[in-house]
Amino acid sequence: MKDEKIVIIGSSVAAISAIETIRSKDKKVKITVITKDKEISYSKPLISYLNISKEQFYYRDKSFFSRNDVKMFISEAIRIKNNSVILKDGKDIEFSKLLLAVGGKPIVPNNIKGICGGNVFTLTNFDDASKIKKYAKNKKSCLIIGCGMIGIKAAAFLKELGLKVTIVELMNRPFGSVLDEVSGKMVADEIRKNTKLYLNTSVTEIREKECVISNGERVFVDLVICAIGVTPNQDIAKKSGIKADKGIIVDSQMMTSKKNIFAAGDCASAFDILKGENRAIPIWPIAYKQGSIAGDNMIGINTKYEGGFVMNSVDVFGLPIITLGLSSEIGDEEFVNYDEKNRKYKKYIVRNDRIIGAILIGDIDRAGIITGLIKDKVDVSNFKNGLLKENFGYIYVPKKYRSKEVIPVEI
Amino acid sequence: MKKIYFREEYCMACRLCEIACLVAHSKSKKIIKAYKEEFPNLTPRLVIEQNGPLSFAIQCRHCEDAPCIAACVTGAMHRDRKTNAVSHNAEKCVGCWMCIMSCPFGVILRDIKEKKVATKCDLCSDEKILACVNACPNEALICAESIKNKDKKKE
The missing domain is CATH 3.30.70.20 (Alpha-Beta Plaits)
Known part of the structure; x- marks a missing residue:
């Protein structure tokens, strides 16, 4: 094992998790990280938080890579040739095992006139956030394209920077892919208390001081943030003949179509237990898990990825929202509790006696129990009528499905 | 442990x-x-x-393979190297509730009264x-x- 040369492209959570897993078992193996990011070991989801301390901003302390004896190259990896990674500056770095943890890229539509202008930004990394902060100084208003996870974070961010915010969303509700009609309307009302929101609308043209939207209106804005979403970064994989289709395709060991090359995190297309097929799920917990599994397999410890599913926790101007699994799909049965007055909504979607999706708004406490039931595909037929009860909890989980973590040695 | x-x-x-x-x-x-x-x-x-x-x-449960540690975007939820317990650093927490979404036992709670952070058993x-x-x-x-x-x- 000592002769292995592990190279990781990327320095965010999947990379960090892989390094931690490797180092917990092997202190000696050589690890090299190639990253474009000048600012390292920070947490990407926190770039839009303004009122946090420096300490909070760093996911792992600044010495993480040096402490773990990781050699760093701050450069861009262009291609993989035989057993080497070719960098932008011409250097090549040899590997025996390679991990692609290259993340996602913001989607920027090319059918909007003026989208390439200097007043248009994306918000997915530290650099983006710094640029926006700088540009937003003394500016009055902004427009955000897309009302999903990034859009809503961008809205809160710019509102805190003191700008008047307008959000333009193509679908008929915010978070269209994970919320249903009722909860979508509820969340839209909440957003409208804080910013202007156009639904069923798109931007047709961006000019220097205004945007033209599809209903013909002209909105005066100083800057535009494109927050439609992210797509897996598969540039290097495609250039190097690694199989990729809406994500770099990996098996249960996180290995790509090329032996010795692994992928993890937002760039990877791995098994989705609810869809029953591979797909990219760009969320933090999955990146962490996949990074760790890739780490194990790279040092010869055979570990399998069981698969994951979509889940999200987001705060919309103080209203907490958690969505789990196939939350906007229709099941055989639905258990819904809508408390309009107290802004609370709960919905569990059951198919074949298994929960396949859930939406929790306002009251998100103990949501993880549902996550566990989805993950373990627990048969809920005997207690599904308890799901909405006030006292619902782990006590409803049938004994045979209970985790070993709750069983002590016989005394 | x-x-x-x-x-x-x-x-x-x-x-x-x-x-x-x-x-x-x-x-x-x-x-x-x-x-x-x-x-x-x-x-x-x-x-x-x-x-x-x-x-x-x-x-x-201080799980061996703790989903809350995997889900934490700030690094607040971590493994205590000495005790092996799952430990929470309130100073780092921003209250994103990813841990609440992930804990299959539902035992991470919102401490919203004092600060917007998560709280749990620290043994x-x-x-x-x-x-x-x-x-x-x-x-x-x-x-x-x-x-x-x-x-x-x-x-």
């Missing part, structure tokens, strides 16, 4: 564990002061569940005794080894 386990067949839902937990995590550590001066702002670190005749108190890190185990009159809460470790030894 040793952890706290419930034995539902002995639990009467008397809630003494909850009170002991609140007091142990109060500033004064004295029951009357804690309730008179701090109470609505104190969050217990365990959850008492009841369903018909069944009841138990459950708190952080009474300040004290020598486990407050809830100590308070339980029926030994429905015990401190024991995991059955997983026993399985491992067998292997």
Whole structure:
């Protein structure tokens, strides 16, 4: 094992998790990280938080890579040739095992006139956030394209920077892919208390001081943030003949179509237990898990990825929202509790006696129990009528499905 | 590592564990002061569940493969290198509730009164005794080894 040369492209959570897993078992193996990011070991989801301390901003302390004896190259990896990674500056770095943890890229539509202008930004990394902060100084208003996870974070961010915010969303509700009609309307009302929101609308043209939207209106804005979403970064994989289709395709060991090359995190297309097929799920917990599994397999410890599913926790101007699994799909049965007055909504979607999706708004406490039931595909037929009860909890989980973590040695 | 386990067949839902937990995590550590001066702002670190005749108190399982650590975007939720417990650093927490979304036992709670952060069982890190185990009159809460470790030894 000592002769292995592990190279990781990327320095965010999947990379960090892989390094931690490797180092917990092997202190000696050589690890090299190639990253474009000048600012390292920070947490990407926190770039839009303004009122946090420096300490909070760093996911792992600044010495993480040096402490773990990781050699760093701050450069861009262009291609993989035989057993080497070719960098932008011409250097090549040899590997025996390679991990692609290259993340996602913001989607920027090319059918909007003026989208390439200097007043248009994306918000997915530290650099983006710094640029926006700088540009937003003394500016009055902004427009955000897309009302999903990034859009809503961008809205809160710019509102805190003191700008008047307008959000333009193509679908008929915010978070269209994970919320249903009722909860979508509820969340839209909440957003409208804080910013202007156009639904069923798109931007047709961006000019220097205004945007033209599809209903013909002209909105005066100083800057535009494109927050439609992210797509897996598969540039290097495609250039190097690694199989990729809406994500770099990996098996249960996180290995790509090329032996010795692994992928993890937002760039990877791995098994989705609810869809029953591979797909990219760009969320933090999955990146962490996949990074760790890739780490194990790279040092010869055979570990399998069981698969994951979509889940999200987001705060919309103080209203907490958690969505789990196939939350906007229709099941055989639905258990819904809508408390309009107290802004609370709960919905569990059951198919074949298994929960396949859930939406929790306002009251998100103990949501993880549902996550566990989805993950373990627990048969809920005997207690599904308890799901909405006030006292619902782990006590409803049938004994045979209970985790070993709750069983002590016989005394 | 040793952890706290419930034995539902002995639990009467008397809630003494909850009170002991609140007091142990109060500033004064004295029951009357804690309730008179701090109470609505104190969050217990365990959850008492009841369903018909069944009841138990459950708190952080300090899982070997902890989903909350995987989900935490700030690094606040971490493995304590010395004790192996799952530990939470409130200073780092931003209250994104990813841990609440991930914990299959539902034992990470929102401490929204004082600060917008998550809170959970810390195995009474300040004290020598486990407050809830100590308070339980029926030994429905015990401190024991995991059955997983026993399985491992067998292997």
